[in-house]
Amino acid sequence: xxxxxxxxxxxxxxxxxxxxxxxVILALLxxxxxGLYLFGEQALILVIASLxxxxxxxxxxxxxxxxxxxxxxxSSAIVTILLLVMSLPPHFPWYxxxxxxxxxxxxxxxxxGGLGQNLFNPAMLARVVLLISFPVEMTDWPSPTPVLPAxxxxxxxxxxxxxxxxxxxxxxxxxxVIDMQLxxxxxxxxxxxxxxxxxxxxxxxxxxxxxxxxxxxxxxxxLVGCLLPSTIAWGLSPETVLTPIAQLASGGLLLAALxxxxxxxxxxxxxxxxxxxxxxxxxxxxxxxxxxxxxxGAAFAILLMNAVSPLIESVTKQxxxxxxx
Amino acid sequence: MLFSKRxxxxxxxxxxxxxxxNNNAIVKLAPPKRLFLSLKQHSGAPxxxxxxxxxxxxxxxxxxxxxxxxxxxxxxxxGTIESIAEHVAAxxxxxxxxxVQLLCDSEPNNNYIKLHHHYQSRxxxxxxxxxxxxxxxxxxxxxxxxxxxxxxxxxxxTLLINGCECEPYxxxxxxxxxxxxxxxxxxxxxxxxxxAAKKAIIGVxxxxxxxxxxxxxxxxxDDNIEVQTLPTHYPMGSAKQFIQALCKxxxxxxxxxxxxxxxxxxxxxxxxxxxxxxxxxxxTQRVVTLSGxxxxxxxxxxxxxxxxxxxxxxxxxxxxxxxxxxxxxxxxMGHTITNMHSPIxxxxxxxxxxxxxxxxxxxxxxxxxxxxxVAACPMGLLxxxxxxxxxxxxxxxxxxxxxxxxxxxxxxxxxxxxxxPLTQYFSYATTEIGRQKKMQQKxxxxxxxxxxxxxxxxQEAIKKAxxxxxxxxxxxxxxxxxxxxxxxxxTAKQES
Amino acid sequence: xxIVAILSLPLLATAMGFALSIAARFFAxxxxxxxxxxxxxxxxxxxxxxxxxxxxxxxxxMSEGKLGPDCCPPGGQALAQKLSKLLNVPxxxxxxxxxxxxxxxxxxxxxxxCTRCFKKCPFDAIVxxxxxxxxxxxxxxxxxxxxxxxxxxxxxxxxxxxxxxNGWAWPKPELH
Numbered sequence: 001x002x003x004x005x006x007x008x009x010x011x012x013x014x015x016x017x018x019x020x021x022x023x024v025i026l027a028l029l030x031x032x033x034x035g036l037y038l039f040g041e042q043a044l045i046l047v048i049a050s051l052x053x054x055x056x057x058x059x060x061x062x063x064x065x066x067x068x069x070x071x072x073x074x075s076s077a078i079v080t081i082l083l084l085v086m087s088l089p090p091h092f093p094w095y096x097x098x099x100x101x102x103x104x105x106x107x108x109x110x111x112x113g114g115l116g117q118n119l120f121n122p123a124m125l126a127r128v129v130l131l132i133s134f135p136v137e138m139t140d141w142p143s144p145t146p147v148l149p150a151x152x153x154x155x156x157x158x159x160x161x162x163x164x165x166x167x168x169x170x171x172x173x174x175x176x177v178i179d180m181q182l183x184x185x186x187x188x189x190x191x192x193x194x195x196x197x198x199x200x201x202x203x204x205x206x207x208x209x210x211x212x213x214x215x216x217x218x219x220x221x222x223l224v225g226c227l228l229p230s231t232i233a234w235g236l237s238p239e240t241v242l243t244p245i246a247q248l249a250s251g252g253l254l255l256a257a258l259x260x261x262x263x264x265x266x267x268x269x270x271x272x273x274x275x276x277x278x279x280x281x282x283x284x285x286x287x288x289x290x291x292x293x294x295x296x297g298a299a300f301a302i303l304l305m306n307a308v309s310p311l312i313e314s315v316t317k318q319x320x321x322x323x324x325x
Numbered sequence: 326m327l328f329s330k331r332x333x334x335x336x337x338x339x340x341x342x343x344x345x346x347n348n349n350a351i352v353k354l355a356p357p358k359r360l361f362l363s364l365k366q367h368s369g370a371p372x373x374x375x376x377x378x379x380x381x382x383x384x385x386x387x388x389x390x391x392x393x394x395x396x397x398x399x400x401x402x403x404g405t406i407e408s409i410a411e412h413v414a415a416x417x418x419x420x421x422x423x424x425v426q427l428l429c430d431s432e433p434n435n436n437y438i439k440l441h442h443h444y445q446s447r448x449x450x451x452x453x454x455x456x457x458x459x460x461x462x463x464x465x466x467x468x469x470x471x472x473x474x475x476x477x478x479x480x481x482x483t484l485l486i487n488g489c490e491c492e493p494y495x496x497x498x499x500x501x502x503x504x505x506x507x508x509x510x511x512x513x514x515x516x517x518x519x520x521a522a523k524k525a526i527i528g529v530x531x532x533x534x535x536x537x538x539x540x541x542x543x544x545x546x547d548d549n550i551e552v553q554t555l556p557t558h559y560p561m562g563s564a565k566q567f568i569q570a571l572c573k574x575x576x577x578x579x580x581x582x583x584x585x586x587x588x589x590x591x592x593x594x595x596x597x598x599x600x601x602x603x604x605x606x607x608x609t610q611r612v613v614t615l616s617g618x619x620x621x622x623x624x625x626x627x628x629x630x631x632x633x634x635x636x637x638x639x640x641x642x643x644x645x646x647x648x649x650x651x652x653x654x655x656x657x658m659g660h661t662i663t664n665m666h667s668p669i670x671x672x673x674x675x676x677x678x679x680x681x682x683x684x685x686x687x688x689x690x691x692x693x694x695x696x697x698x699v700a701a702c703p704m705g706l707l708x709x710x711x712x713x714x715x716x717x718x719x720x721x722x723x724x725x726x727x728x729x730x731x732x733x734x735x736x737x738x739x740x741x742x743x744x745x746p747l748t749q750y751f752s753y754a755t756t757e758i759g760r761q762k763k764m765q766q767k768x769x770x771x772x773x774x775x776x777x778x779x780x781x782x783x784q785e786a787i788k789k790a791x792x793x794x795x796x797x798x799x800x801x802x803x804x805x806x807x808x809x810x811x812x813x814x815x816t817a818k819q820e821s
Numbered sequence: 822x823x824i825v826a827i828l829s830l831p832l833l834a835t836a837m838g839f840a841l842s843i844a845a846r847f848f849a850x851x852x853x854x855x856x857x858x859x860x861x862x863x864x865x866x867x868x869x870x871x872x873x874x875x876x877x878x879x880x881x882x883m884s885e886g887k888l889g890p891d892c893c894p895p896g897g898q899a900l901a902q903k904l905s906k907l908l909n910v911p912x913x914x915x916x917x918x919x920x921x922x923x924x925x926x927x928x929x930x931x932x933x934x935c936t937r938c939f940k941k942c943p944f945d946a947i948v949x950x951x952x953x954x955x956x957x958x959x960x961x962x963x964x965x966x967x968x969x970x971x972x973x974x975x976x977x978x979x980x981x982x983x984x985x986x987n988g989w990a991w992p993k994p995e996l997h
C-alpha cells in the first residue's frame with residue numbers, strides 16, 4: 001500500500017536534461033568527426049586534452065562543493081567543452097586547449113553555482129579569454145590535410161587555399177572578390193575552426209530542431225539578423241562584402257546559430273524573447289564582421305546578448321490567458 | 326502539428342493510455358453491502374443530514390439536503406442508516422469527512438422514490454436538477470443547478486458540452502458517450518432549454534472515434550446541436566481552454582464563462598440531467614474508470630455513489646502488482662490516496678493504480694531554463710520563475726506573477742526535463758495562501774477585539790472614577806455621615 | 822610616468838570616497854516611522870510572549886533589530902513573513918518558528934469558573950461566567966497564553982489551530 005500523499009502530476013514526459021545534452025553531442029558529432037578527418041591527429045590530441053581537462057575540473061568542482069558526482073554525467077560539461085574546441089583553430093596547442101576547457105568549467109559555470117546558474121555561455125567565455133590571452137595561437141589557421149586518403153578531387157580543392165580564413169582574408173585585404181567554389185565552401189574544406197563544416201552542422205541543427213532539443217526561433221532569427229543586413233551590404237558594395245552564401249558558410253555563424261546561441265541556460269525562455277535575442281546576436285555578428293577589429297564576432301555577439309538576456313525575458317513576458325490584449 | 330493552427334496555447338501530449346480501459350463495456354456493479362455517503366461531495370458547504378441513525382430508507386430517498394447552494398444527497402439503495410460519523414475520504418490529504426453509513430438491504434427493494442419531474446418554466450426545470458442533487462462530474466463538482474440559476478439573468482449564446490476527457494487513462498466519459506449517447510443528447514436538449522442558449526456544441530477529442538460517431542448519429546435530427554472534433558491535446562478539457570478552442574474567446578480574468586455568453590457542462594452530467602428530468606431519478610450512480618498498470622483488469626464500472634474503492638478493485642480482479650501510487654482522478658491533476666477503504670463520490674471520475682514504471686522519477690536536477698514549461702503553460706505564465714519565487718517563500722511575488730491564474734493542470738511539471746516539481750510548488754502555494762489568508766483574517770479579528778476591549782476597559786475605568794468622584798462630592802456636600810477611616814484594617818480586607 | 826599611473830588610482834579612490842561620505846551626509850533620508858508600521862501589524866494583545874511587556878516596546882525593539890521578525894507567536898507565520906519583508910530581515914528556518922500556530926482549550930473537568938482567565942484574555946476569546954464552565958473561542962484565540970499563566974486549576978492545554986488541523990494544504994516540495 002503506498003503511504004505517500006502526493007500532488008499531481010503523476011506522469012512525466014520522460015525527457016531529462018542528460019538526454020537533451022546527449023542529443024546535442026550526437027548532433028555535433030558529424031561536424032566534429034569531419035573536422036578531425038580534415039585536420040589530423042593534432043586536432044584529435046586537442047579534443048582529448050580539452051575533454052579530459054574539462055571533465056577533471058568539473059569533477060573536482062563538484063567534489064569540493066559536496067555535490068553529487070552523478071551530475072558530471074549529465075553531459076553538460078562535455079557539450080561546453082566540445083563547443084569550445086570546435087570553435088578553436090584545429091592546431092591550437094593542446095595544453096592551451098586544456099586550459100581553456102578548465103576556464104570554461106570554472107569561470108564559465110561553476111563560480112556561478114553550477115549548471116543553470118551561469119549568465120554567460122561558458123564555451124564562448126573561454127574562447128574570448130583564449131583569444132585575448134593567446135592572440136597568435138588563436139589566429140593560426142592551418143590548411144586542411146586529411147589524414148586518410150582523400151576522396152577524388154578533394155586534394156585539388158585543398159590546394160587552392162592558403163593560410164587564412166575566408167573572413168580573415170577579407171578583413172586583411174579589404175577585398176571580397178575571392179575565387180570560391182561552392183562545394184568546398186559548403187563542406188567547410190578551407191582554413192577555419194575545427195568544427196565549421198556548414199552542411200554537417202546544418203544537418204545536426206535541423207535534427208535537433210525536429211527533435212525539439214533547440215528552439216528553431218533563435219537559430220532562424222540569428223541567421224536572419226545577420227544575413228539580411230549582409231545581403232543589403234553586399235548589394236551596396238559587392239567588392240568589399242562577401243556574398244550572403246559565403247557569409248553563411250564561413251566563420252562560426254552556423255555553429256553559433258544552431259549550437260551556441262541556442263544554449264538554454266543563457267538565452268531567454270519566452271518565444272518572443274528568443275526571436276529578439278536571435279536577431280540581436282545576428283545583427284551584432286554582422287556589425288563586428290563589417291566594422292569590427294576582428295574578422296569574426298560570434299563569440300562577442302553572443303556574450304553581449306547573454307548579458308541582456310534577462311532584460312529581454314522580462315520585457316517579452318507573454319500575455320496571461322484572460323488578460324486584456 | 327507545425328501546419329495545423331493551434332486551438333489552445335501551450336499544452337502537452339501525454340501518452341493517453343486509454344486502450345487499457347476503453348475496450349470493454351461498462352460493468353454494472355452488484356449492490357454493495359455497505360455504502361458511505363459523504364455529506365460534502367460538492368464544492369461549497371456540506372449538506373445537512375435529514376435522517377437519523379436507525380432510520381429505514383428507500384432507494385432514491387433524500388438523506389441530506391443541500392444548504393446555501395450545495396447539493397442534495399440521495400440513498401442509492403434501500404437500507405438502514407447505521408451511523409453518521411467521520412470516515413476516511415478520497416480527498417487530498419486523506420482526511421476524514423462526515424459520512425452517512427448505509428447498510429443496504431440484502432434483497433433490494435425495487436420501489437424507487439421518483440422525483441417530481443414536471444415543470445412549466447425554466448426556473449422549475451432548474452429546481453428539478455437541484456432536487457436531483459446533480460453536480461458537475463468533470464472535476465469541479467460544482468452543483469449544476471447553482472450554475473444554471475446564474476444564467477437566469479444572463480444572455481447565454483452557446484452551450485458547450487465537454488466530452489474531451491483529455492486526462493490520460495480516464496475513459497468513463499468516452500464510454501458514457503458511446504453507450505448512453507441518447508441520454509447525453511437528451512440532457513443537452515434539456516440544458517438548452519434550461520439556459521436558453523441558441524445552440525449547443527459537443528466537443529470531443531479525436532482519440533474517441535466511436536463516441537464521436539455515436540454522438541453524430543444521435544444528433545442527426547437536431548439543428549441546434551453540433552458535434553465538433555477537437556485535436557487530442559492536453560489540457561483541452563479544461564473549461565477555459567475548451568471555450569478558447571470552440572468559441573475563440575477567452576474568459577477574462579476574474580470572470581466566469583457565463584459572462585462571455587457560454588455555459589459549459591460535462592457529458593456525464595448531461596446524462597444525469599436527462600435521467601432526472603425524464604425519469605425522475607436522483608444522482609445516485611456514476612461511471613468510474615479503474616485503470617493503471619498495477620490493476621489486473623482495467624475497466625469502467627457503473628457504481629452507486631458511496632461504494633468503497635476496495636470493492637471496485639475486487640470487481641477488477643484485484644491488483645497484479647503492488648501499486649506504487651493510487652491516484653484519484655486523472656494522472657495530470659488527481660491526488661494520491663493511501664487508504665482504499667474510502668468511498669467514491671459524485672465527482673470521482675477515476676481511480677488509477679500506477680506501478681513503478683509509469684511514475685515520474687522523484688529526483689530533480691537544476692533548472693537549465695530551457696523554457697519548455699513556458700511553452701507548455703496553457704495560461705501563458707512563467708512556471709520556472711514562479712516556482713523559484715515559491716521555493717524562496719515569496720508567495721506574494723508569485724501571486725503577482727500570476728499564480729492565481731494557474732490551473733494546476735500539470736503541463737509544466739510533465740514536460741520539465743529537470744523533473745522539477747513545478748506544479749507541486751503551485752499546489753503547495755495555492756493551498757498555503759488560502760491558509761495564510763485565514764490566519765490573517767483571524768489576526769485582524771483578534772486585533773479588532775483587542776482594541777474594543779481596551780476601549781471598553783478605559784470607559785469602565787472612567788465611569789468608575791466618575792462614580793467615585795460623584796460619591797466623594799456627595800459626601801463632601803452632605804457631610805452628615807461620619808468620615809470613614811481612610812485605612813481599612815488589613816484583616817478585614819482579607820476576609821472580604 | 823609610472824608614478825603618475827600608480828598615484829592616480831589611489832587619489833581617485835580617495836576623492837570618490839570623500840564625495841560619497843559627503844553625499845551620504847547631505848542626502849540622508851530621515852528614518853521612516855517604521856515603528857508605527859510594525860505596530861500596525863502586531864496583534865496588540867500585550868501578551869508579553871516576546872519577552873517585552875507590551876507590543877509597543879516590541880515594535881521599537883524590532884525596529885532596532887533587537888527582536889527578530891518571528892518573535893510574536895500570536896501573529897504566527899503570516900505575521901512573521903510580513904515583518905520579515907518590512908524589516909528586510911530573513912526568517913530563520915528553525916523548526917520552532919515553523920511550528921504550527923496554537924490555540925488553547927479548557928479541560929472541563931478542571932475549570933471551576935473562577936473567571937480569572939477571561940478577565941485576563943486580551944482578545945475576549947474566553948467566554949464564561951462566575952462558577953460556570955468557561956469556553957475558548959478557537960477562531961479568535963491566538964494562543965498567547967495569558968490565560969494559562971493565571972489559571973489556578975491548570976485547566977488549559979494547547980492544541981494546533983483548527984485552521985491548520987482541519988484544512989489541508991500540500992506540503993512544500995523538497996528537492997532531491
